[in-house]
Amino acid sequence: MEPDEIILECEERMSNTAEYLGRELRGIRTGRANTALIEYLKVDYYGSATDLRELAAVSVTDATSLAIKPFDPGAKNEIIKAIEGSDLGLNPQSDGTAIRLSIPAPTADRRKQLVGQVKKLGEDAKVAVRNERRDANKSLDGAQAELKLSDDDIKGAKSEVDDLTKNHTSKIEEMVQAKVTEIEDI
Numbered sequence: 001m002e003p004d005e006i007i008l009e010c011e012e013r014m015s016n017t018a019e020y021l022g023r024e025l026r027g028i029r030t031g032r033a034n035t036a037l038i039e040y041l042k043v044d045y046y047g048s049a050t051d052l053r054e055l056a057a058v059s060v061t062d063a064t065s066l067a068i069k070p071f072d073p074g075a076k077n078e079i080i081k082a083i084e085g086s087d088l089g090l091n092p093q094s095d096g097t098a099i100r101l102s103i104p105a106p107t108a109d110r111r112k113q114l115v116g117q118v119k120k121l122g123e124d125a126k127v128a129v130r131n132e133r134r135d136a137n138k139s140l141d142g143a144q145a146e147l148k149l150s151d152d153d154i155k156g157a158k159s160e161v162d163d164l165t166k167n168h169t170s171k172i173e174e175m176v177q178a179k180v181t182e183i184e185d186i
Contacts, residue, residue: 001143003157010136010161014129014168021125021172025179028114029088031105032182033060038068038090038101043082045075052079061100068092068099106183114183122176126169133165 026036039053052058056070056079070076079099083092093100106114137158144154 001139002147003140003143003149003153006136006139006143007157007160007164010132011164013132014164017125017128017132018168018171018175021121021175024121025118025175028118028179028183029103029106030114030182031064031103031185033062033064033066033101033103035060035066037088037103038066038083038086041082041086041088043075043078045078052082055079056099064103064105066101066103068101069097070099073097111183115180118176118179118183122172125172129165129168129172133161136161 023036026034027040029037035058039051039058041052042049043052043055044050045055052068055072055075056068059067059069061067068079070079076094076097076099080092080094083090083099083101090101090103093102140154140157140161143149144151
């Protein structure tokens with residue numbers, strides 16, 4: 001494999017790691033209502049685990065509440081069970097054909113737990129990025145022997161991989177810090 005291909009593949013995997021972290025962080029509860037909090041909640045719908053967003057329209061009604069309108073009214077009870085069974089600590093209220101969720105502000109202890117969870121997710125993402133760097137460097141070493149490339153070519157390619165690692169690590173750090181600030185903001 002050519003060094004340019006190795007670098008492109010490495011960059012794509014690092015970007016995927018950052019995107020995954022972003023999706024995970026959106027699902028972490030803060031004091032503000034956010035549809036991402038429950039969109040990917042699994043609901044037992046006719047025997048199969050289905051994302052809530054595929055079964056209902058979820059909208060923010062105000063800063064501290066969400067409205068869920070099931071496409072199939074028969075799925076309402078299953079949606080309520082899924083929300084109650086989740087570890088989000090939310091209490092759904094049935095309101096005719098819709099479901100209302102009030103999002104209370106987390107306690108100080110809960111905020112500390114959430115901050116710890118966010119930092120752990122960030123650290124896991126940084127480890128994944130560093131693993132991608134390690135794999136890319138191994139591939140570059142293999143390509144050097146296979147394609148008989150000069151040491152300078154490989155050194156330049158490894159330098160590019162290191163720059164990618166630094167960029168993605170700092171991007172992850174910014175995402176984590178933004179989420180921590182959002183959680184700590186009352």
